Amino acid sequence: MGRPKGFLEHGREDASRRPVEVRLRDWREVYEPRSDATMRNQAGRCMDCGIPFCHDACPLGNLVPEWSDLVSRDDWSAADERLHATNNFPEFTGRLCPAPCEGACVLGIDDEPVTIERVELEIAERSFAEGWVVPITAARTGRSVAVVGSGPAGLACAQQLSRAGHDVTVFERAEAPGGLLRYGIPAFKLEKSVVDRRLDQLAAEGVTFRCGTSVETSPHTAAPDGVEEVRAAALLDQFDAVVLATGSTVPRDLPIEGRGLRGIAFAMDYLRTSNLVGEGRLEVPPHDAAGKVVVIVGGGDTGADCLGTVHRQGARSVTQLEILESPPSSRGEDNPWPTWPVILRTSSAHEEGGLRRFGLRTVRFVGERDKVVGLEVLPATEGSEAATAPRAIAAELVILAMGFVGPEPAVLDALDVERTGRGTIAVDAAWSTSRPRVFACGDAVRGQSLIVWAIAEGRSCAVAVDRALMGSTELPASVVPYQAALA
Template sequence: MGKVTGFLEIGRKKPPARPVQERLRDWKEVYLPSPEDDLKKQAARCMDCGIPFCHQGCPLGNLIPDWNDLVYRNQWQDAIQRLHATNNFPEFTGKLCPAPCEGSCVLGINDDAVTIKTVENTIIDRAWEEGWVAPQPPAVRTGKKVAVVGSGPAGLAAADQLNRAGHWVTVFERSDRIGGLLRYGIPEFKMEKRFLDRRLQVLEKEGIIFRTNVDVGGREVMGEFEAIVLACGAGWPRDLPVPGRELQGIHFAMDYLTLQNRRCEGDRVPEEGFITANGKRVVIIGGGDTGADCLGTVHRQGALSVHQFELLPKPPAARAPDNPWPQWPNVFRVSSAHEEGGERVYAVATQRFIGDEQGKVRQLQALKVEMARGGGRIE
């Protein structure tokens, strides 16, 4: 696979990124395309490992060693065919997936894993540039109609597969635009929405019908379609039931991110209904990917300061003994948003919010916590 001795000769190299001070002035994507020569070298690090555990890590079962080898050999069109065999939308996963495949890469046992995510993203970018991604309507139609409720990544993938099988597919979306989480949950600096729109145009030309601003009622749909796929997403937020939660200035992440994404789409969002961090001292409760999305948004809106709270202790720099390969490595990571600033506070639990006479939040009380193992469980 690739260059037989590549993993011995070539080190891992991250994709280039725009300078922090430059990217904080706009909402464009952080990362830049990798030079082709660098990319082929990174693909060459994919070793002949015998049993590629990256397959185990990838929820899609992507044929990762195959397309790494094809990239190294400059066979890009074959690479996109192999990638599309298991992945409907590589441009989405290549930008947004946390890359569990890299966590289970065999090379990662005692070296840095192959940059699988970067190779994947570059393959699909090259395919679009070359015109290899084009509408391919099914040759035969079954005559059956299928409704897909929800137009997020799951709904779009289901619609694509059903349409390929020859069914007539209609996708219903409650919001005013197609895309679900891809449209309104993912910040523009992680994935510019032109990439989503580009793929939607292909799906429409292949025969998929999209209907927005529709709150589906089960009986109405059943009368028109032979089958229904429910891909409604998980839009219900997880609340924090502590005293003072009702104060003004405390927001759910999705409410916050959606409003900024609407402005990035060009929508006119009135100031009185907009949530902004401009000129404010911000606390983000939650240290995961969504928290990082909020962090990058806060930076671009011009916050005075920002602290990100995480309930768990700070992860180690390398795998702990109880976190062996090929498990997902619970190690310290720095996202592009963390590179841009802010302070991360670990092992802290929010106890209450305190407000002023106008009912606006002014303070947060929290406790330092310690994780302890008891009966084989973390408490």
């Protein structure tokens, strides 16, 4: 243990965000890098307590006390080895994880928790900068696996299976791999070069990517022009196993009066096309917010990502509506440590502007000719005064960010795999679907969730597939028990 009392010497220091007026002029990441000395001090705040609740709270079982100690002692190379031992993509979780580990950090009982997520990111960035992220190859087994979907679950599963020696082909209907990492999450949270450099490692390890290839065709997400269609049954003929990592991409709709008006877009259609513009694959976004009065229906993280995108496109004004009442600013008594703190969070996008309104239910879209000009809202709580008098809010662009209802059915129907009552893919304790040789992981199984869960499930699924193909496995045992994965 390097410095067991570091927390007495140093308070928590969060990474600073670039000034609002500067960052709104570009799409680059909001947070600024930290110096090595700062990170050594921050990592040194870890108390190495007897029972590391942070480790248990992390779905990947990241070895937080171990790599914190190594960073505090300036041994970044060993920290890199311990970090990559449990996490294929710490540069994604280090940027984007809501960090349940920090909510469970023992220091958080009467002080500010360790900046675990940031320490993770700085180790990951150091790994790339030092050239420690190199291809890891294995003797080939002659077995082949098709992974459908290239989000964090599919990528983690593919990388682990390739490292077990199998020939892995990832089928992705989008123009490039990454799933929501590329076409959901905006560049100001995750620059796409960060995704690309990790994909380079997978490709060098022997993973084959077939992008622009849809396994069956779904009406829910418009396939890009020229997309090739592959039958799911053909995959079963050509590969020894198939892993479905297709995500939970069917958006929740708002089927109220006026829904058919022009100027109302699903969040993912808005974000996807904005990201395509950022990548230079599309010239003009079909739902451009420039100069418009924008309303985002949905106060969650997806809504916040739309908010930051709307700001950067130069909207005239933007309002974000949330149906729930505002959460408290600090932990309530019914939300004690080490549970995840349910508090009002101010993302970087909220800091950049816009109006947040809580406790409002949208009841009607108002249009002129065929175009939206506003919407009407009621207080969401029953019995509120004025419950019968809708209030009008002007809107020239409405973005629906109300979550997702489950995976798209086309490929599931084609393979005739059983669903859960929630419409997600039903799997057994070995990530096996009801169809022999077909496995599933990620949001397609859990419903819309988090990157850290997707990576954890992808790793866990790879263990199960390897065992099914070879009779045993030497892949590192996953820390995700099946029951926890579905909790």
